[in-house]
Amino acid sequence: MKKRNHSFPKDFLWGGATAANQIEGGFEETEKGLSVSDVYIFDENTPKENWTDQWHLMTHKQVEEAQNPSSTKYYPKRHGNDFYHHYKEDIALFAEMGFKAYRMSIAWTRIFPNGDELAPSEEGLQFYDNVFDELLKYGIEPVVSLSHYEMPLYLATEYGGWVNRKVIDFYVRFVTTVVDRYHDRVKYWMTFNEINAVKHHPFVSLGVIEENHPHIEQAKYQGAHHQFVASALATKAIKEANPEAKVGCMISYQFLVPYSCDPDDVQATTEKQRVSLFFSDVQARGYYPAYTARMLAEKNVTLEMEPEDEQIMKDYPVDFVSFSYYMSNAVSAHPEKLEDAVGNLVTGGIQNPYLPSSDWGWQIDPKGLRSVLNQLYDRYQKPLFVAENGLGAVDEIGQDGKIHDDYRIDYLREHIKQIKEAIADGVDVFGYTSWGCIDMISASSNQMSKRYGYIYVDQDDMGRGTKKRMKKKSFYWYQKVISTNGEDLE
Numbered sequence: 315m316k317k318r319n320h321s322f323p324k325d326f327l328w329g330g331a332t333a334a335n336q337i338e339g340g341f342e343e344t345e346k347g348l349s350v351s352d353v354y355i356f357d358e359n360t361p362k363e364n365w366t367d368q369w370h371l372m373t374h375k376q377v378e379e380a381q382n383p384s385s386t387k388y389y390p391k392r393h394g395n396d397f398y399h400h401y402k403e404d405i406a407l408f409a410e411m412g413f414k415a416y417r418m419s420i421a422w423t424r425i426f427p428n429g430d431e432l433a434p435s436e437e438g439l440q441f442y443d444n445v446f447d448e449l450l451k452y453g454i455e456p457v458v459s460l461s462h463y464e465m466p467l468y469l470a471t472e473y474g475g476w477v478n479r480k481v482i483d484f485y486v487r488f489v490t491t492v493v494d495r496y497h498d499r500v501k502y503w504m505t506f507n508e509i510n511a512v513k514h515h516p517f518v519s520l521g522v523i524e525e526n527h528p529h530i531e532q533a534k535y536q537g538a539h540h541q542f543v544a545s546a547l548a549t550k551a552i553k554e555a556n557p558e559a560k561v562g563c564m565i566s567y568q569f570l571v572p573y574s575c576d577p578d579d580v581q582a583t584t585e586k587q588r589v590s591l592f593f594s595d596v597q598a599r600g601y602y603p604a605y606t607a608r609m610l611a612e613k614n615v616t617l618e619m620e621p622e623d624e625q626i627m628k629d630y631p632v633d634f635v636s637f638s639y640y641m642s643n644a645v646s647a648h649p650e651k652l653e654d655a656v657g658n659l660v661t662g663g664i665q666n667p668y669l670p671s672s673d674w675g676w677q678i679d680p681k682g683l684r685s686v687l688n689q690l691y692d693r694y695q696k697p698l699f700v701a702e703n704g705l706g707a708v709d710e711i712g713q714d715g716k717i718h719d720d721y722r723i724d725y726l727r728e729h730i731k732q733i734k735e736a737i738a739d740g741v742d743v744f745g746y747t748s749w750g751c752i753d754m755i756s757a758s759s760n761q762m763s764k765r766y767g768y769i770y771v772d773q774d775d776m777g778r779g780t781k782k783r784m785k786k787k788s789f790y791w792y793q794k795v796i797s798t799n800g801e802d803l804e
């Protein structure tokens with residue numbers, strides 16, 4: 315029997331997470347191409363209530379305008395927080411906090427600007443050489459996402475995105491190139507960030523413009539199938555380069571609970587949760603789960619597959635399961651009949667009356683994280699990695715010139731406590747990289763003012779500011795958490 319453990323394992327990977335498209339910048343003066351995330355604008359005149367909606371739909375008109383060099387709109391993800399020029403300073407700050415790991419992504423468009431070139435950009439490869447060398451100088455383990463909402467825009471506009479099987483080859487060429495170059499320095503890889511997000515925002519996940527697809531569910535699941543095959547081929551390439559390397563899947567895990575004990579609510583919750591778990595089921599086990607046939611038939615989806623697809627998926631499942639966890643959500647089978655319930659505009663579910671919400675309406679549920687860790691471990695019996703978790707909040711500089719972000723410390727503390735509980739439950743968790751260890755552009759709202767960092771960056775929603783970095787109160791708190799290996803959370 316496994317012994318009960320009350321502490322974090324001694325080599326636990328504490329750290330922080332970012333994504334290239336939200337942090338780097340370094341666009342105009344480099345060979346980098348436009349990615350799907352680079353077409354989202356931030357407009358100060360957009361009514362506040364629409365800010366979080368920007369991620370969901372993308373039209374041909376918006377894409378065309380974004381490609382026009384004389385567009386006067388502001389595209390925040392082309393600028394990030396200028397990590398491209400600050401990486402040494404930023405990594406030194408991560409090291410000062412005691413990071414054991416740093417989760418980051420490699421921008422596909424920095425290596426292959428359009429995605430279909432035959433040869434990579436040496437300048438782009440050199441940049442990540444520098445970043446990895448800098449991390450390793452401090453003993454920080456890089457954990458690399460190979461695709462984090464940043465496929466080349468050209469593959470979306472010219473090839474139709476992941477619905478087109480050819481994109482598998484372009485992705486594999488990109489992966490093979492970076493794995494050949496970095497396999498001696500990178501041990502942990504994730505093939506696709508939040509792969510289940512294809513369901514909610516197919517443009518950033520798949521490069522699919524919904525206007526082109528009257529049967530959008532068909533496009534989403536066909537694109538997902540191609541990503542499953544691509545993920546297995548990437549795992550093969552990584553293992554061939556370094557058999558010791560570890561590859562993970564990554565899903566967005568929004569924990570769902572029935573709004574009531576009405577059996578219809580319970581069944582609706584099981585089905586809705588499966589919409590996410592479907593993706594980790596395939597990647598962790600290496601085959602489509604038994605419920606797939608009915609699920610796809612009810613959506614009138616028919617997958618086109620090549621004969622070798624199922625074998626490659628079976629041969630190369632992932633080694634570990636990782637996920638982002640920010641919130642939970644309640645599910646009702648009959649929301650129209652509920653008089654007192656409040657709709658959760660962010661998730662499309664129902665607000666849980668027992669939970670508080672962030673300023674962006676994300677419902678805060680630390681105990682849900684313990685449930686999620688137990689569910690995933692019971693289901694897969696594979697090591698787990700908490701790839702993202704954190705609180706997006708507006709930070710104000712106090713009169714003493716400092717940022718007292720106690721609300722962020724509270725959020726993180728309560729979640730870390732629940733990871734510890736899950737470890738005591740017997741769950742194998744080997745790392746925690748909180749989201750947005752340094753302030754950067756929000757993925758969904760494109761704001762800078764939705765901040766997650768331990769490190770403040772002097773920059774506003776329109777990119778104005780000195781870009782000066784400043785330590786928040788949470789910086790010192792997290793430093794203590796890491797130095798005590800999670801024993802001192804106060």
Ligand code: BG6
Nearest residue numbers: 333508638706755756757758759
């Ligand atoms: C996850 C993404 O969905 O949530 C990140 O993987 C993102 O890219 C994070 O930044 C937080 O979301 P947001 O919209 O608040 O930036």
